[in-house]
Amino acid sequence: MPHDHGDDAPPHSLLPPDPALRVKALETLLTRKGLIDPAALDEIIEIYAHKVGPRNGAAVVARAWTDPDFRKRLLEDATEAVAEMGFTGRQGEHVVAVENTPEQHNMVVCTLCSCYPWPLLGIPPGWYKSDAYRARAVREPRRVLAEFGVTLPEGQRVRVWDSTAEVRYLVLPMRPVGTDGLDANALAALVSRDAMIGTALVEAPA
Template sequence: MPHDHPDHHQRHHRHGAQDAQPSASGAPAHSHLPSDPALRVKTLETILVQKGLIDPAAIDTLIETYSSRVGPQNGAKVVARAWCEPAFRAALLTDATPLLADMGLIGRQGEHVVVVENTPQVHNMVVCTLCSCYPWSLLGIPPTWYKSDAYRARAVREPRGVLAEFGLCLPEGQSVRVWDSTAEMRYLVLPMRPEASAGLDEAALAAWVTRNSMIGTGLPHPPAPTQAQP
């Protein structure tokens, strides 16, 4: 199964000797250029701006939104609150969309969301077999592996094998339920709260919730310790 290794998906070209001349810093000149996909995107953006078809300020706003305000941290806050507030959890499992709308977490690629809960008996897993439908407003932009043909095809045929490749081996008595996202409906997994997180407040709990645990390909775990600055 391919995972998050975007460099594996970049195109590689053979360069002639004239392309490999060192720069003043001693590194090949082409090493200072953006990667091939990034260079193509930048060139296309420049052309569209010159033609007046896009506004650079609007592009900057979108980039800032998806890099800092939209991402798995939003879904993690929802999960942590559900772990702490039984009434919120019950309402979330009954009809998540209005609750998420009140929290400002309904938007593009996430207009209608269903939350499914993991239990000792059932483990939930989300896929989009046709393309890459994904709750952007809760989890940000989908990872590379989520969009891959291998994941989309195998998740429904051999979910346990796929989960094992993510390092997640479920107990034999726990069944796997696979949810297929569509253009009309997105899914969010509510993972089980780890016993080791007892006593933590909502903010601390959110740090335990991983993106993969909300897709169903992972479990919550303690955050990595922050290294002290020398």
């Protein structure tokens, strides 16, 4: 052993301490063993950095707001409905859409890890994966919402969805009043990533 770790030390402790060097060491080792194609890594990064992200989810929301048949299909079987739009795959194999109403606001968390609907929203933001969000969103969602600048109207219940299985949740926000003249593209531009997690509302353009 080139390092002075005992055999009981976890394998990860054998890697360099700096995380950037740690990932480089793993990538180099796996590449030299023939197990990784660095071009495949570039392709994965390209997809999640530039192609798969919250614009997908926003297109789904805008379509649901403008196409009543689609909205119905989305609420009945979101997996099928979003597949129609080409949004399928890893971390989105089983999708459920949950609709905000004047009676209920929906908010999504994964307390056990970081489950998130990748094909619709991309890679989760840092705060979604943070201990503070994971710990608190289930117990005090309204305090968390207040930190995001969201105060719900009196009488609106909060429903927190803890993603404990492979079902991935998309919040269908309420369409803001005063947007009747907007088409689906213009509506999609109003829908933020956070609104589809349930930590933001959608506002009409000023």
